[in-house]
Structure formats: structure tokens, C-alpha cells
Amino acid sequence: MIPIKDVNPSRTFPIVNLSIIVACSLIWLYEWSLTDEVIYTFQGAVTKFELFLREWGLVPVELPQKPYTLLTHMFLHGSWGHIIGNMWFLWVFGDNVEDKLGKFRYIIFYILCGLGAALTQTFISLAFGGANVPMVGASGAISGVLGAYMKMFPHARVLALVPVFIFLTLMELPAVIFIGLWFFIQIINGIITLPFIGYGGVAWYAHIGGFITGYLLVDYFRKRSYS
Template identity: 50%
Template sequence: FFYEISLSPLEREIFFRHWGFVPARFFDEYFSVLIGEPAYRKYLSLITHLFIHGGWLHIIGNMWTLWIFGDNVEDRLGPFRFLLFYLLCGIFATLTHAIIYKDSVIPVVGASGAISAVMGAYFMMYPLARILVVFPIFFFPIFFEIPAFLYLGYWFLIQFYSGLFSLALPTSFGGVAWFAHIGGFLVGALIYRIFCKKRRFYLDEYCIFGSLFDIDKK
């Protein structure tokens, strides 16, 4: 990231196009030939784009969210499985966006899709965990706690409807890969169990989802 911000605007644009994920480059076999770049880059960019961000707000927002939800998910999966889960879900999330915008030449950058998958896994693992949120009333912040399934469920609905509106009003809802967020959250919620370490749940992890699917009752 620090290398990115050291570049000039033109150099940064070239960097994003080289190492960001470009849907048209992935689906059009002649794209790389026409612009004179190596064909392997369209596959390598499936990974590299996850580590590129568009600015300070982009990376701070992503890393803050990963810090909140990622440590608990990593604890359940283990470091190596978490990394594998993170990368695979990030790829799937970006491909969800790319399938819908397969002719787009706009580079996709950022870890939002992979982090959305972590949020989806957290939704299934710890739905009753308490999330501290802040609601500003004028200049006075009000802090309160709500269950994770309400917070994450509300977040997912925002992404879902924003994605739908972006199809109808692309100029108003452009600039964000909404469908990468949607695809990442869903795949994370669906496949997290494949990566989980086999162990008993702790008492504070017991919940409706856990009691139905995860708890070892022996």
C-alpha cells in the first residue's frame, strides 16, 4: 500500500490496471493480446487485487472490519485454514462481480470480498455475539450493543439492495463492487464449516445455529 501511495496518479492507474482484477481481461481471451500484456496476469490478478487498495479510507475501513471479525474466525479455523479460506472466498467474491460485469475494463481492487466472507462465517459461528455500534445524534455519539446476526444481517441487506440499485442506476451506485460483497458473504456463510477445526464449542458459542449444526454433544 505504501508503494501505491508513493506513485504518481498516472503510475497508480497503470499499477491498478496491471495488478487489479479486470473482468474484461479475464473473460476475453484476446484482451491481453490487444493491449500487449502477458496472459498469466489475468489469473495472477485474482490474488494480487486482494492486497491493493484505492486509498487510506479504503484500507482503514477494510482492516478495521477484518480486525473486528477476523480474529474469532481465525481462532476457529486456524491460521493456515483461515488464509486459505480468505483467499478462496476473495477469488469467488470477485468472480461474482466479474460475471455480472464481464465487459468492464475498470480494475477491481481491495479485500472487501474476502472480508465479506469472514463476516459471513462470523454470522454463522457467532450470531449471538454482542457487537458494539455507535449511532450519532447530532454531535453526541450513542453507543449500544446488538447481536451479531442483526448487525451483519442489516449490513448484508444494504449490500444486496445497493447491488440491485446499481444495476438500475449505475451512475448513482457505481464505484463499489456490491456483488463482490454479496458473493463473498454468501460463500463464507456456506463453506466455512469445511475449514473449521474439529473441536467442541465453548459455552459462550452455543446458539441456535451452533446447536443445529456445529456442537459436538458427546
């Protein structure tokens, strides 16, 4: 399912949300510039892009030596599809959450969701394999934003492209349905791919952990005047 827009006007300009999008986009452009630069090591040829992800992405087994990657991994991405998909979801849903929480609370909330996502995926990777696979992406933090959105705006309408058999159909769904289905898909994919977690791929458990973190924390971050 692909959200097109939500029918839920924001009352303030989402400067923090937009800043996160710009920061992630600029960092991705730098990453992309490294994809053609090859370095030869004892293990063979490797691109500077891969080395960059290895250094600043979250590698579970290396976390005690690189605790800073709990933060830096949230601003890295692995492909054009990865960055575009993440930033689009953040653009659609993040402005209303920022509006509801306030600027400062929103950035703290966003980071805490990313941390919750990272720790969930790290635990799963250490327990079931994948401890040496770098994790990058804002999707864990953004999943927390989705959890907050669903809790605060369950009846807001979301215009989305929804697969119906082999076709994509435009449908307007309540946020609780759209995001609820999205979360259900994350759980199913997490269960199905658990035996293959050591081969990399989508960090489904980061999505799950981030969503739950955001859903549970958002009430503590809401501005009192909006209660």
C-alpha cells in the same frame, strides 16, 4: 454502521489475520507513493498509481490474460478510506474466525472467499457493464469472514456506531443483527447501482458473493475439535 469492537475474546493470537492487515497496509503505502508520479501516454497523462491498479487489479475483460489478478486484487486498495475501513472490519471480526478455523485453514478460507467475491463481481460486470473497470480491495474476502462470523457467533455482541436519524449512536447488537443488516445494505446498494456499474464505484456484488461464499464454506473449515 461502524463496528467499534466485538465482545468475543479470542483464545489465540491472530497472527494470520494480523499478517494480512500488515501486508495490505504496506502495499497500500507503496501504492500511495505512486500517486504523484505522472506518465504521459497516447491517451494522455496517467499516474503510476493508476497503471499499477490496472496491472494488478482485476479487470474482468482481461482476466483470461491475467488470471493472477484473482489473487493480487485482494491486497490492493484505492484510497485511505478504502484501506482503513477494510482493515478495521478485518481487525474486529477476523481474529475469532481465525481462532475457530486454525491458522492454515483460515488463510485458505480467506483466499477462497476472495475468489468467490471476485468471480461474482466479474460475472455481474461482464453481464451488465463495467468489464473494463479494475476491481481492487480486500472487502470481498472480508465479507466472507463476516459471513463465517455470523454463522459461528450469531449471539456475540458487537459495539457499533449506528445512525439514528441524523445522529450516530453507540449500540451493542448481536452479531446476527449487525452483520445481517450490513448484508441487507449490500444487497440494496447492489440493486440500486446495477445500471451504473460501468462507471465504477463500490463492488457491491463482490461483497455479496464473498459473504455467501464464507457463510457456505465455513462449516467445511472448522476444526473438528471445536465442533
